[in-house]
Amino acid sequence: MQILDGNIVSQHLRKQIQEEVAQRKAHGKKIPHLAAILVGSDGASMTYVAAKEKDCHEVGFHSTVLRFDASIAEEALIEEVEKINNNAKIDGLIVQLPLPKHINEKRITETISWKKDVDGFHPMNVGLMFKGLPCFLPATPFGIIKLLEHYHIDTTGMHCVVIGRSDIVGKPMSALMLQKNCTVTVCHSKTKDLASFTRNADIVIAALGKPEFLTGDTIKAGAIVVDVGITRVADATKKSGFALKGDAHYESCAAKASWITPVPGGVGPMTRIALLLNTLHAVKS
Numbered sequence: 001m002q003i004l005d006g007n008i009v010s011q012h013l014r015k016q017i018q019e020e021v022a023q024r025k026a027h028g029k030k031i032p033h034l035a036a037i038l039v040g041s042d043g044a045s046m047t048y049v050a051a052k053e054k055d056c057h058e059v060g061f062h063s064t065v066l067r068f069d070a071s072i073a074e075e076a077l078i079e080e081v082e083k084i085n086n087n088a089k090i091d092g093l094i095v096q097l098p099l100p101k102h103i104n105e106k107r108i109t110e111t112i113s114w115k116k117d118v119d120g121f122h123p124m125n126v127g128l129m130f131k132g133l134p135c136f137l138p139a140t141p142f143g144i145i146k147l148l149e150h151y152h153i154d155t156t157g158m159h160c161v162v163i164g165r166s167d168i169v170g171k172p173m174s175a176l177m178l179q180k181n182c183t184v185t186v187c188h189s190k191t192k193d194l195a196s197f198t199r200n201a202d203i204v205i206a207a208l209g210k211p212e213f214l215t216g217d218t219i220k221a222g223a224i225v226v227d228v229g230i231t232r233v234a235d236a237t238k239k240s241g242f243a244l245k246g247d248a249h250y251e252s253c254a255a256k257a258s259w260i261t262p263v264p265g266g267v268g269p270m271t272r273i274a275l276l277l278n279t280l281h282a283v284k285s
């Protein structure tokens with residue numbers, strides 16, 4: 001079994017981005033600038049935005065975080081998004097989700113100019129992705145593709161089972177694996193006898209958010225396991241009081257798989273780097 005190491009690959013890509021930014025600086029070209037909108041004070045959202053800001057600084061991007069009180073009205077937030085859409089200094093915009101309940105998330109994400117939509121959530125980018133045309137790909141599926149490419153894994157003709165059909169992971173992942181010449185099966189919460197699909201899969205991409213759901217006895221020998229899940233599970237032996245668990249039971253799957261992503265250190269760092277790749281793409285397009 002070999003590890004699909006998201007820490008190593010993301011570090012490698014980070015260096016490449018740093019070098020490209022340094023080149024742009026040296027040639028007087030525009031430095032990529034990512035803006036993030038953060039509404040309210042949800043702990044997880046604040047942590048994610050801080051990590052994105054840190055990632056930007058590390059590679060030499062400019063980064064701006066616009067913070068708004070949780071009570072901001074939907075119309076006022078729309079105006080803020082439009083201001084950024086019209087601000088030529090900013091190349092990419094993300095709105096950290098979830099938003100407070102009184103704000104329509106769909107309306108906000110669809111207000112972001114698709115040319116600055118580095119999260120790849122705008123219907124225009126979704127449509128371009130399904131057609132295989134240049135666009136901003138959602139960060140997690142994009143990161144997984146970069147990880148497989150780094151290890152020269154040719155998925156042509158493989159049967160890929162994606163577990164989960166969310167708009168941000170499962171659905172786009174299935175479209176990208178189809179473009180990678182896989183035969184794709186998408187399983188979800190209503191799938192009957194899910195193990196009958198995973199046992200026949202050459203590659204399983206687990207994105208359902210149920211810790212240790214995929215076990216070694218439900219995959220075939222030599223399968224590739226990509227574990228997207230990250231769930232905090234109470235663990236008294238840890239100082240933090242919790243452990244991060246993936247959607248795959250690591251020990252039993254690793255014993256049978258040909259390749260596997262660890263959690264943490266697999267898909268997570270690749271998701272972060274994919275946002276930077278999209279922002280770099282934004283400044284060039």
Ligand code: NAD
Pocket residue numbers: 140163164165166167168169170187188189190191194207208209210228229230231267268269271272
């Ligand atoms: P989601 O809750 O939006 O979607 C979960 C999907 O799993 C749904 O489509 C549902 O049908 C399916 N599902 C739920 N229970 C199931 C079951 N018992 N059997 C089969 N399918 C089932 O979640 P999401 O946003 O797609 O994220 C999935 C997981 O990936 C979460 O743990 C999330 O934290 C993690 N995640 C990690 C990263 C990363 O960077 N590593 C990025 C995004 C999401």
